[in-house]
Each structure stands twice: as structure tokens, then as C-alpha cells.
Amino acid sequence: MDPTLAVLIYASLAAAAAGLGALPLLVKRPLPVVWIGWANALAAGMMLGAAYALMIGGMARLPAVAALGAAVGIAFVSWTHAVSGTGDLPLNRLHETSPEYGYRLLLVNTLHSAAEGVAIGSAMIVSLPFGVFMALAIAAHNIPEGTVLSAILTTRGVKLVDASGLAVATKVSQVLMAIVSFALIGAAPGLLPWALGFAVGSLVCLVLVDLLPECYQQAGSTSIALVTIVAMGILVLLVSGGG
């Protein structure tokens, strides 16, 4: 298979997984706030595990260039949050129906997914199995994220099937960035440590700015910490076991 096609397929699978996040809402709607908190914590733990995997599995040692890339990633996340006015915005407001809030909500989710696309694209350059691992990890992470977004959108009056579609739509940036970063690094291999570093820095920063602050307002810190550390531990174990 053409490698770029493989990136397209796996990144699209990861994006589509976000749509599955709407399933819990078939069972229970509105979703209890603590469930939203645990879904956020699940997503946060997997994302931290993915960052660890990129750092250890992708680089073995963190080269100085990768550290610069990580600094760029952190700067990118805080800059995009600042200019889009989403830095201090609570991202999980229920029953908030202003169009302004809906627009910012979708924007912040799209920006969030773009950085994860770089993670998939650069992992695919390291090796195909590592790239597939990263795509599947991001796919699993996208499910609880889809749950959170669908839960919020449905309280705004969006139909469940549309909410599920919007959750996938915010992940289109992931597919785009996976292919763009894969093609760019393929053309200029010197970019790889930069891209890996960028992905690590932005993933860690996004967990801390988008996911964890919401969690602690939705469920008790003990349950949040447990869910996060277990999700993270499973990914760490998978990446250490798989090489």
C-alpha cells in the first residue's frame, strides 16, 4: 500500500472513532456530569500516555532539537488559545445556547485535533507499526472526547446524530495534519525530531489546558486521578510491551 494512503486510512479511522462517542447518550441522556468528567479523564490519560509513547518510543532520547520543537508546540497551543479567546473559557458548559459559545467550542476542538494529527503523521514516519499504534491510541482517545462533545451539544438542542457528526467533523483537522506532516517530513527528514517534539509539547499542554481543568469541576479529584492514571498506564504498558 502507498504509505500516504495508509496515513489517510488510519487517520480517518481515528477521526471516525469520535462518532462512536455519542453511543453512551443512546443509553442515558442527559449524561450525568460525573460521567462527562470521567470521559474527560479517560481522554486525558490516554493523551498523556500517547505523549509518553512519542517521547520514549519515537525518540529513545529527547534530542535538543526535539526540545525546541516541544517549546514550539507549547507556544502554539497557548497562542491559538489566546487568539481564539478560548484560554480561560470553560469548555464543558451545559445548556449554554449562545451561537458564540457553540462556535468557540467547535473551534477549540478542531485546534485540539490538529496537534494530534501531527502526532499520527510523525509517528508514521518513525515506522508503520508505531504509526498504527499512535493512530489507534488517538482513535481510542477520540471516543471519550466525542462523548464529551456530544453530551454538550445535545444539551444545546443539537440532535444526537448531528452531534456525533460534528464530533467527527472537528477531527477532520487531525486527518489533514497527519497527511501534511507525513508529507512534509517525508520531503525533509530533518524535520522529524522537530515534529515529534512539537507533538509531545502540544499534546501535554492540551491535556492540561483543555481536559484536566474541566474534569476536576465535574467529578471528585480521587476518581479523576484514578481514571487518568489507569488510562495512561495502559498506554505506557502497551508501548513498552510492543517495543
Next chain:
Amino acid sequence: MPGLLAVFGYGLITALATGLGALPFAVVRRVSAQTVAYANALASGLMLGASFGLVAEGTVLGNWQTVIGAVIGVTFILVTQILLKRHNVEFGRIRGAGARRMVLMLVVMTVHSFAEGVAVGVSFGGGMSLAVVIVVAIAVHNVPEGLAITAVLRPQGTSVLACAGWSIVSSLPQPIMAVPAFLLVEAFQSILPYGIGFAAGAMVFMVLVELLPEAYGQGRRPRVAVLVSATLLAMMLFQQYL
């Protein structure tokens, strides 16, 4: 081969290095709620970075041993937290949640030093030249640990000197564990991945259950996020190049 006293002495040097971590806080005079938040964020980044490094080391020695160690570490913090909540702890003049966080921080950092002490002792079994390198490395790594402890204690009004003292105390298991580990290198080598997993699990859980909620409670979330992620990465770099 070095003598027992030398092994203990080197372990003690690494413990004393932890006290140096209190120094940067000598300049912090006025402590606002914001300072507490960002100091907790700083400690979170340092501990997460240290844990990532530990996990990478532990999984090389044994995947499942590290995981089992981490599960025990998390359970240990949970139990300690429940015990501290039940008894209304005081730390100096501080009471309530603040005092609990301070005591928990000291407990976490002290128990995690046991694994480092084992690492010091085991490394002396490999000959003097390797050992000196590892002692210097662990001593240098201890400085940010002292910084993390001070970041939690100092904003609550503990003096810099007391922070340095507590930092050193938290590392005392290093010389104490180095000696038996040196005498029984092989036995201790096999428990090292459990110890490393325990240390990492306990620290990550402490960050998630106590430090980050406190940081988000008082600080602005973009600043907390940038501070934690930048410190985490700096700590990873620091561990690899020193």
C-alpha cells in the same frame, strides 16, 4: 570495592543535595494565592517529568514489575490520604487541606527516595567509576526534587531553611537503603523495577489528586498548562543530559 561507610557517605551526599532545591525560593517573599497555584504547577511538572524518566527506566528492567510497583504506589497514596483526612493533621501553624497536602508531599517524596537509595547501592556493586557517575547524577536529580518540595511547603509559610531541612529529610532513605542494597546487590537488583514503579505511580497520582486541582483552583488555566508542560519537558531534558 568501596567500604560500607563510603557507600553510606555517598548516599548522604545525594541527600544533602536535595536541600539545594530550596534556594531559589529564598527570593520569594510575598506569597499570594496565585503563587501557591503556580508553585504547585511547578512541582507538578517536575514530578511528572521525573516519573516519565523513571517509567522509561523501569519498563526496561521489567514491564509487569513496574506496573505492579505503580499500583502499590497509587494504593499507598490513597490509603495515606484517607488516614490524613481522618486525623485532622497540622503542620506548624497550618491546618486542614493545606497541611494535608504538605504532609502528603513529604511522605511521597520520602518513600520515592527508597528506590533511589537502592539504585545508589546497586550501582556501587558495579565498581567505583560507574558508581561515582551515578552518585553525581542522583545528587543532581535531587535538586529539582527539593525544589518541588519547597514549592509546596514555602507558599504555606514554611521558612526556606526549614524547607531545605525537610528536603534533606525526604532523601535520607537514600543512604539508609544504599547500604543493604550494596551488600545484597543481586536481591535488590530484582526488586528495583518494583521500587521504580512505586515511586513513579505515587508521584503521578500525587500530582493528579492534590497538586493539579489546587493549581487550577487558584491559577489561570493557560498559565498552569504552560508552566506544567514546560517544566515537565525541562525535567526530561535535565535527566537525559546530566
